[in-house]
Amino acid sequence: MIEVDGSYGEGGGQILRTAVALSVLMNEEVSVTGVRAKRPNPGLRPQHLTVIKVLKELSEAETKGLSVGSRSIFFSPKRVVGGRYVSDVGTAGSVTLILQAVLLASLKSSKPVSLTVKGGTDVKWSPSWDYFARVFVPLVKRLGVKVEVDLVRRGFYPAGGGEVKMTVFPGEKLSSFKIDEPQRYGLVEGVVAISKLPSHISTRVRHSVIRFFLSNSMEAKVSVERDDESLSEGVVVTLWSNSDETVVGGAMVGERGFPAEKLGERCAMTLFHEMQAGVSLDVNATDQLLPYLAFVASKNHESSVFLTRELSSHTRTNMWLLEKFLPVRFEVKDVGGCKRVEVKPA
Structure with a gap:
């Protein structure tokens, strides 16, 4: 059994989600203690409980400690069972974080895994839907x-x-990711999604993004998507840019009292920094892709390598966690103002 200290690093929900997803993927029992120990309201919250229950159903797992507020859980998976699953967070808990956990857990499934999730598609501290x-x-x-x-x-x-x-289909052998040469980015694309708010807000966000990139001699094509069927009002901007080999992006969710112009400009500036650095993975994608690169390294005995601007606390925590489940190691070097990260089989 693998034992995980949930208070390590930033001590949040990421350790829990990733540990249980890896437990399913590698068919290893896991015990997580100190769940979300460094958060103001420690222990399992409804959104964390939701993802673990989906993974439990997906893998026919035996579990202990699955209740709101629990500080420790035990998870013993059997096998991934393909099929259709439905989950409702019941709040605005992030659906993209649930999808990412289920996708990772389903990589070795011999049958398609289909999941419908209800909750928050565009909320703080998680990938926006468009990202x-x-x-x-x-x-x-x-x-x-x-x-x-x-x-x-x-x-x-x-x-x-x-x-x-989301539907995950059985696949062939996965490939490594090897892009450690500086990338060139040009066109910026994006979406401003808005619900139950005046149209001038999305217009102002869009214009601020376009103005920012024009001032830096770059083109931005940004569309507006209105969905007033959402239960709550909100606005989110997501931007991305492709090189010949990869894609980088960024997103920001609007907040009451935060000007629309600032929202667009700040998101644009975040993406601009990634593009100017010529990285192959943006800061958030680095964290999110690491489990896949580690899995490829351990299974195929093949290294992956990429450039990123910096290693976030989430990324460092992920490295620590992945080394518990997989025979891998991470080599980080400073190269031209970026971090060159190599994911190697141990």
């Missing part, structure tokens, strides 16, 4: 993961009520 669909999914597909995703309805904080669908 998930336009950046994360293309990156995992590049590795050979066969997955299709679909947005039914947006869900914003606090009511949620969004709905998304």
